[in-house]
Amino acid sequence: xxDINILSIETSCDETSIAIVKNGIExxxxxxxxxxxxxxxxxxxxxEIASRMHTExxxxxxxxxxxxxxxxxxxxxxxAVTYAPGLLGSLLVGVEFAKVLSYVYDLPLIKVNHxxxxxxxxxxxxxxxxxxxALIISGGHTELIKMTDDYEFTKLGETQDDAIGEAFDxxxxxxxxxxxxxxxxxxxxxxxxxxxxLPKMANxxxxxxxxxxxxxxxxxxxxxxxxxxxxxxxxxxACSFQTAAVEELTRKLEKALLETDIxxxxxxxxxxxxxxxxxxxxxxxxxxxxxxxxxEFIYCTDNAAMIGAAAYPLYLNxxxxxxxxxxxxxADIC
Amino acid sequence: MHLFIDTHLNDVVxxxxxxxxxxxxxxxxDEEEHSRVLMPLINKILDKDKLESIIVVNGPGSFTGVRLGxxxxxxxxxxxxxxxxxxxxxxCMALSTDEEDKIMGFSDKxxxxxxxxxxxxxxxxxxxxxxxxxxxxxxxxxxVITDIKLDYEKIIDYVLSLDExxxxxxxxxxxxxxxxxx
Numbered sequence: 001x002x003d004i005n006i007l008s009i010e011t012s013c014d015e016t017s018i019a020i021v022k023n024g025i026e027x028x029x030x031x032x033x034x035x036x037x038x039x040x041x042x043x044x045x046x047x048e049i050a051s052r053m054h055t056e057x058x059x060x061x062x063x064x065x066x067x068x069x070x071x072x073x074x075x076x077x078x079x080a081v082t083y084a085p086g087l088l089g090s091l092l093v094g095v096e097f098a099k100v101l102s103y104v105y106d107l108p109l110i111k112v113n114h115x116x117x118x119x120x121x122x123x124x125x126x127x128x129x130x131x132x133x134a135l136i137i138s139g140g141h142t143e144l145i146k147m148t149d150d151y152e153f154t155k156l157g158e159t160q161d162d163a164i165g166e167a168f169d170x171x172x173x174x175x176x177x178x179x180x181x182x183x184x185x186x187x188x189x190x191x192x193x194x195x196x197x198l199p200k201m202a203n204x205x206x207x208x209x210x211x212x213x214x215x216x217x218x219x220x221x222x223x224x225x226x227x228x229x230x231x232x233x234x235x236x237x238a239c240s241f242q243t244a245a246v247e248e249l250t251r252k253l254e255k256a257l258l259e260t261d262i263x264x265x266x267x268x269x270x271x272x273x274x275x276x277x278x279x280x281x282x283x284x285x286x287x288x289x290x291x292x293x294x295x296e297f298i299y300c301t302d303n304a305a306m307i308g309a310a311a312y313p314l315y316l317n318x319x320x321x322x323x324x325x326x327x328x329x330x331a332d333i334c
Numbered sequence: 335m336h337l338f339i340d341t342h343l344n345d346v347v348x349x350x351x352x353x354x355x356x357x358x359x360x361x362x363x364d365e366e367e368h369s370r371v372l373m374p375l376i377n378k379i380l381d382k383d384k385l386e387s388i389i390v391v392n393g394p395g396s397f398t399g400v401r402l403g404x405x406x407x408x409x410x411x412x413x414x415x416x417x418x419x420x421x422x423x424x425x426c427m428a429l430s431t432d433e434e435d436k437i438m439g440f441s442d443k444x445x446x447x448x449x450x451x452x453x454x455x456x457x458x459x460x461x462x463x464x465x466x467x468x469x470x471x472x473x474x475x476x477x478v479i480t481d482i483k484l485d486y487e488k489i490i491d492y493v494l495s496l497d498e499x500x501x502x503x504x505x506x507x508x509x510x511x512x513x514x515x516x
Contacts, residue, residue, distance in 0.1 A: 048397060048512045055401050059412045060502050073413065089398055092369055096402050099373040100409040104382065323373040 008308035011094030012086025024312025029069035051089035080311030084331035091327035120310035121295035138269035139165035157207025192235030341403035342395030424449035
């Protein structure tokens with residue numbers, strides 16, 4: 001069979017990324033232009049600035065990707081783009097750019113859900129196995145999904161309030177850590193111990209998660225100590241919070257491993273870059289003789305290669321979209 | 335033929351221009367989702383094999399609107415390897431008036447974009463964005479031309495005399511400050 005090369009575009013937040021992915025599993029070339037340094041000046045991603053930088057850089061990111069691949073756009077078989085979920089203004093730049101490429105080169109256009117992209121980051125290197133339990137953990141999502149085949153998803157549970165990444169970011173701000181909050185908590189937690197007693201989250205019979213209680217208890221604790229004039233041990237608090245936050249995930253994942261007898265686990269989304277979390281989930285998988293599928297580090301955070309991987313089954317299925325495609329800030333996996 | 339794109343406010347304007355004449359003018363009024371209509375419209379009316387160059391209105395105006403027009407225009411120019419030129423929204427207005435004092439302005443929801451031009455259509459000073467109350471004071475002192483029918487033929491003819499720009503360097507003009515800049 002002829003090789004299928006998909007040129008894929010990802011601009012849902014603060015990375016301008018373009019990739020060429022062969023047969024959904026092999027990354028021919030990948031460019032990721034991160035805006036993190038710019039947004040760090042403001043203490044977080046400024047959506048309008050993110051959109052501006054996508055427009056400024058996107059044709060140059062394409063040029064770099066084509067140069068790396070020694071290919072032309074016309075050598076590709078389809079154009080894929082993240083259309084949702086994410087920052088609307090940022091998504092729109094990628095969507096509009098993708099439409100022009102589809103028009104100019106008469107190539108089919110494929111719209112990809114960003115979260116499904118994170119799951120398919122595991123396809124790179126052809127490592128993904130079904131059925132699988134997929135844990136989607138990011139700044140906007142905390143979901144446990146059962147996957148029985150390509151694009152066959154069943155949602156088992158999701159967060160009832162904050163997403164795990166959101167909780168990391170808010171706690172980071174409360175204890176005075178700089179943006180990006182999640183990685184900075186992880187760094188600080190290494191120097192601390194799990195000494196602060198944080199309330200256990202309600203144990204219910206569902207696969208749902210909750211993070212607002214944990215977040216509030218950290219905020220209350222910081223405020224209380226401040227009022228008393230006590231110094232908080234930031235490293236210990238970071239460690240205690242991270243331990244509790246990860247425990248919430250492993251508790252529900254363990255329940256699913258027990259009840260479904262599925263032996264493949266996927267973790268996806270920006271928070272899956274957290275090494276402590278990876279280690280805890282690895283231990284849990286060992287206990288149940290399940291195989292943990294982790295994307296390579298570079299494919300954990302936002303990147304276009306995962307979008308090309310997620311677009312491939314849609315390409316095979318002829319699941320194409322028109323030039324009237326619009327971006328959307330929200331979208332469910334299933 | 336030359337392709338002219340203007341999405342700096344509510345309307346989506348796409349014009350084809352050839353041999354000194356407009357051969358097609360499509361205006362979609364009060365479009366809230368420029369992204370849904372711009373590329374289908376270009377696809378419908380433009381024969382890309384006959385494209386000679388691209389002109390884009392790169393602001394000031396609606397951030398998202400301008401950005402879409404600019405993203406489409408620079409990507410078309412880069413991929414089709416055609417010359418691209420930019421023109422400011424307020425200069426389009428200045429080119430369309432016979433009045434001597436060219437103080438041009440247009441409004442969005444919260445205020446007015448203002449630009450002052452000399453006889454050669456050069457911008458005098460910088461663009462400004464006035465809140466509605468600032469504008470009231472300003473327009474008491476000066477005659478601001480806000481209601482004007484754009485002379486697209488004159489505009490396109492003028493832009494074609496300008497230097498072309500590297501597509502990578504085609505970017506919007508942002509005048510209105512965002513919260514973090516204030």
